[in-house]
Amino acid sequence: MPPGTPDTPPPVTAPPSLSVETPGRRIKPWHSLWLLLLLGWTVSAADRAVTGPVVTWMIDNGVGFLAEADRPYALGGLIGGLFFAGYMLTQFPGGYLGDRYGHRTLVVVSLVWAGIATVVTGFVGGLVAFIVVRVVTGLGEGAYYSNDRTIISEATPERHRSLGMGVVITGLALGITIAIIFTPHFTDFGKIWLSDVDAWRMAFWILGTATLLVAGAIAWRFRAHLSARVVGRATLHLAAYSVVSLALIMAIYLLGTEAGLSDLWIAVLEVVLAVGVVLFALARKGEELGPVLKNRSLFLIYLSYIAVLWNLWFFSFWSVSIVAGAADSSFANAALTAGFNAGAGILGFPVGGWLSDYAVRRGWGRKPMLLSFTGVQAVLTVVFAWYLSAAEKPSLLIMGLLLFTASLFFNALQPIGHALTADIAPPRLRGSAFGMQNLIGETGAVLSPAIGGVLRDHTGSWTAAVWLDAGIIVAGFFLLIGVRDAPGGGKAA
Template structure:
């Protein structure tokens, strides 16, 4: 089995590395949702129809899908650190290009570029944090990583409301492009390569690279590498490795779950500010509703980790999914001019974000180190199909005259399908040598 962090305690350098990953994911939360914050202002400036706005919402998600499927697996071939650097470069370039775009399709294309980087980074960061952290703290570390996503959306929403009011919608893309650029030198100097990745490669210079990384992380050097992982018969970084008998069932079930949950999540994140504005409230209140959804997500994710430690991820996910469906229906039914709007937004975000973050917490357990980033990239990448179609389908439904109550209720159905799929996942940790038994 490829070792992750064999010692029971993290070194200071490892804590810093995990902190960097958490901060990067917080920026991703802002970068992904910046289009929903700016959406009402762009709609007004360019006179967009709901399907055109849905295209803008979906374009970044399409880039995330491509990045997760085709760039994230590189982390199992060339390393976690290089992929994070490439991803930050793509995000920064795409966001800055968005700030100077002059039309719908140009803006959509620049959102695809940003999405490429975000999609690759989400998978790579999940694997990296899991591999920097001892088993006893892994669920907490991955939960903190994914909780940073809605935190970024909260902070980004507050900043966006001020920037859009004072400087226009383009300003939020400028800020979203400069921050990832500033992180590139931080990652270059302060984020060593994952020890689990280096151990899984077993190349002639792996021992030297491993010891160099261990020195940077404050670990003692090794006289020799641990035994290589049992081969799956497929090359690391190959999606085919996920479809071997050892991992096939897990791969199919977690992929279906991601598609369904992402469909609903990105409908809610993309359209909620616009729905509130269309109900007659101000753009600032539309952004505030989105912020409350994400605040609920932070609370829900924190409670999820506490429950998952005692009851395991799959059992906790099932409860969260049932409550998520109820929260969606509640939000669609409330009077948006009443105080219940804010309560419903918080409840919906608590269990919807909590469900999503729970999936990210579960994911590293399903694959060993040599295919972990590929497995994460596949599930997250194919899951983006749901993220792409969710906002677009909502645009068509609203254009056809369906009200918010019906649309939010309809988007509870994908969560029901996810509930069925996740209930059939065996969440015992997978290793190359043990997966055949644990996947049956």
């Protein structure tokens, strides 16, 4: 951790009354908290997911910095991977800083940061400037996940913990769906005010403004937990990590490009950087963070989330191109069909959370349901890959149904895994545990857009990339077999 860390008061946690059920009240205090955090996920996810559809639009229309690229899909995938390199590198610091300064503080800092950076993206020109601003956006957004998960764990009764996590992270599906489906409309609207070449900028301006509005609403709700002094220190501390991370990410990109390394190898080196961050944390904070870094079950969950984040951002980034290429459809129709993949989370996330809590109440534990859902998702993804391989001209309807069904189980399993992490990790280190889970898992998000793009350029289709995705999901299933459920199956003591 950087030297000179300021002395700060212990993080402010939710008042005990928030996690105590009040008989006779249908609307509980934590329900409005869930709604606000859901909105935070929605705008944050839209900000990060919009890059994929915009890149696809640039390639299809031959504009921007992708117009002259020799391998446009590989370069577009690398852009997505570099964003997630930034997002990944502040996962663990974001959770650690949340444990120190207050998780509500870091949620507000993350959203304001992401909103400003997304708006700025719409003003930049040139490949390197675009990459820098996207990486900066990811660095700010990386602090949201670990702190939002921890706030829910603190403010929600344990019997509803997984449901709360599922309801809130539904915003991820909403945001990705908005980015995928509405980007064609954002660009059409941009053509009214801008040239056809610059119409893509409107998508970033609209979504960035929405993020700032949501950040203001959440800051108002959390105002009793915020102080200008602590917010300022937390922002500076996160900025210190971010400056170093940005320098390392861009150094790898620029030196790799200068040395003639392929886009794939540059993405791999970014993952090596993430491994270095984990080792650094072990060396500097090994004793303090031992309970979340050296716990076997937690570490297997962390590793299994490489498959989760690989699948999530492979399809979120490239699903429009996959559908359009397979069915030879228009950009708008492909976006609508691909939206089934993201839209399934609107149902899958809360249902998975509810089922997880139900399993705990029945004494079954969370692990059996997590394994079952992962297994079903693996099978359905294999079926989707086979259909792309076997069908002469895949149907938009069948692709939409397969994407929706596989994504339904995929999204349902995520709040189960989050709740299992919260059950196993010590309460005082939950922010750090969630940060490490996403830090390791995000290596999948860094690699999947880049490797998918390279395979598309090399083979001329998306079939090989989808088969690879299916294989990685199967590997994640086998990792989860070794996880031990929390004592008592996750039941409150």
